[in-house]
Amino acid sequence: MSPHPEPPGSFRVRITRVTYGWRRIHAAKLAPLYFGREPRNRFDAPENEFGVLYVAKDVHGAFIETFGHATGVRFVTTRELRARALAAVTPMRPLRLVDLRAEGLAQMGADGELTSGPDYDLSRRWARAINAHPRTPDGILYRARHDPSRTCAALFDRAADALTVRPLGTLYAGAHRRLLADVLDTYKMGLVP
Numbered sequence: 001m002s003p004h005p006e007p008p009g010s011f012r013v014r015i016t017r018v019t020y021g022w023r024r025i026h027a028a029k030l031a032p033l034y035f036g037r038e039p040r041n042r043f044d045a046p047e048n049e050f051g052v053l054y055v056a057k058d059v060h061g062a063f064i065e066t067f068g069h070a071t072g073v074r075f076v077t078t079r080e081l082r083a084r085a086l087a088a089v090t091p092m093r094p095l096r097l098v099d100l101r102a103e104g105l106a107q108m109g110a111d112g113e114l115t116s117g118p119d120y121d122l123s124r125r126w127a128r129a130i131n132a133h134p135r136t137p138d139g140i141l142y143r144a145r146h147d148p149s150r151t152c153a154a155l156f157d158r159a160a161d162a163l164t165v166r167p168l169g170t171l172y173a174g175a176h177r178r179l180l181a182d183v184l185d186t187y188k189m190g191l192v193p
Contacts, residue, residue: 018094051160055153077192081171091159116145
C-alpha cells in the first residue's frame with residue numbers, strides 16, 4: 001500500500017452547508033467554546049496557526065470521540081465524567097464545512113486514512129491546507145473514528161463569531177443519567193468509580 005499523499009498545492013473541496021446544532025464534551029475547567037491551538041488532536045494546526053473546536057452531531061459522537069481514543073478500553077470512570085462538561089453548540093448561520101465523509105475525500109486526492117489513520121502529523125498538514133483553501137471553509141466534517149455512523153466536525157476559529165453555546169452540565173449529572181446509560185449501553189462500556 002502506498003503512503004497517503006501530502007496536500008497538493010491546489011485541490012478541490014466539497015463544501016457542505018450545515019445548519020444543525022452540535023454537542024461537545026470538553027474539559028470542565030475550559031470554556032465550552034475553546035479553540036485549541038496546541039497540536040494534540042487529528043485536525044489541529046501543526047504550528048499553532050489557527051484554533052480548532054471539536055464537536056459532534058449528537059452526544060454519542062461526542063462521547064466516543066472523547067472517551068474512545070484508547071481502542072479496547074471498555075470502561076469510563078466517574079472521575080473522568082465529572083471532569084468533563086457537556087454543551088450544546090448552535091450555529092447562527094450555515095457553517096461551510098469541507099466534507100470528508102464520502103466522495104469529498106477522493107475529490108481532493110485523499111482517502112479514509114486522513115480521517116481515521118494513525119498519522120496525526122499528516123492530518124494536521126491537511127487541516128492547515130484546508131484552513132488556507134481559497135474557499136475559506138469554517139472547518140472539516142468527518143466521521144468519528146470509533147463509530148463511523150456518527151458525524152463530527154473540527155471547526156476553525158474563524159467560525160467563532162457564528163456560534164452560540166449553552167452549557168448542559170456534566171454527562172454524569174442526574175439530568176443526564178438516562179442519556180449516559182444509553183451511551184454506555186451503545187458502546188458496551190462500563191462505569192467505574
